[in-house]
Amino acid sequence: MSCEFLLGQRHQHFPGKVLLLLIPFMFGICSSYSAHAETVEIRAAHCMPYIGEHLEFDVNWEFINAGSASMDVLPKSGGWQVNTVAKTNKALDIFRKVRDYITAEGLCVNGRMQSTLFDANLHERKYVAKKRTEFLWQENRVRHSQNKVVEDFDVPAGHLSVIDAFFAVRNLKLIPGQKLKVPVFDSRKRYEIEVTVLPEREVLTAPWGKKVECIVVRPLLKSEGIFTNKGEMTLWLSNDERHIPIKVAAKIKFGSIFAHLTSYQYTAPTKSSTIRENSK
Template sequence: MVADESNYGWNGRFERLHFKVAWTVVPAGRAVIQARQPEPDRARFKIKACTNQALDVFHKVRDKILARTRLTGDGLRAHSYRIIRREGDDREKKALRFGDGGLVHTKDLRTGKTDYFPVESATVDVLTALYATRRRALEDGQKIRIPVFDDEQSYDLVVDVVGRERLDTVFGEDTPTVKVRPRLKTDGVFSRKGKLWVWFTDDRRHIPVRMESEIAIGSVTARLTALHRAAGQDKPGACR
């Protein structure tokens, strides 16, 4: 069942989420996820992620993703997507534009190479897919399918709603949460090599409070440490 999307998820106002990232049990860095609505029918989503000074010596990460999205009566519709990724020796700088005719225009900002890919009309980028997931009811056993385009691949992202758990979070001890498993087929921020899980608050906001992913060695966990709902508020731990 698909719930009324206006009743769940991000409410259209400013939201900045701060996360502490750990590699297994070792403090590894920070991540910030931000959403704002510059116009009534537009949204801008942004992620920044970085390792701390200790991890920079071994595997420096400086990632930034910006997604511009349209808010329509049929839900979120991707408009453009830009990624700047630096993970160790790996570099990526690309821009995508989602057209109304079922085409995605891609441009490698390092080489200038451009290309076009046919996609479903409702296809979104992986960052917009996070907010599209938050807008669902998230019922136990539910399988959500979201058409996405990422890394020159178009596929149905399946999000399994695993169940309910209680966690100690920034909102208090024993916070009710809902656990989901997005079955991503491409790497993203803090590249994954295996399974990914996300825990949202079990309320209408569906705020992500914990994310855990497998990597080549061990796992990476991101825990929400602060939430700001005004653009002028402090930015603790923002990546530089």
């Protein structure tokens, strides 16, 4: 199967959203109800201990390098800002150039994560979109803007953007066999992502050259996303307090996508940039 065939599929903005597979909730997935799944309150001594991280990923379709993605977690007005960039490499730029920029912001409210902003600037060949989601948590609503169309939705405080949900899951204890549900608002929809922590552990090589034992986490998909098949996504997190994402694998309609961590840096924030607690 040629790159030209894959990249030419109608409505397949490839690999823009695929490049963001390292954030395993980027496909508008819906959770499936389980009596054994626990809806979690993301509550911890430090609700966002990842400020100061820089992560870089290579993204491959089967054996072909498709592009790269990066994430930077910065202090922002008493909370945090996560800047994510996804782009195709020079070879794929010829067929379908992708430059996607996403900003997510949030605060700690009563010890819990609270998203405040999700801003996506997507440029995938001729497809251009600017989407802005404001979490007006003190009013229990969300405002979504796209193409000059503004909509308000009733959304209780405590809901997260998909990027903040990724960090929220990393900040949990992650017990083998556990099932968790995290409330999110994404793509004009409010739902819960169900995450299963698999019982097995696997050892992978980290970008710093050492073997790392990993926890294996899988979102439970009820319906197909844009590229994914049902239940076909897996995330490997380092089995330590930071739960660093070492690898992501996902099935798409034409093969498999793999995202591998290639660089990880962490710089502890200064006291002046630490998160300040907020309350209603």
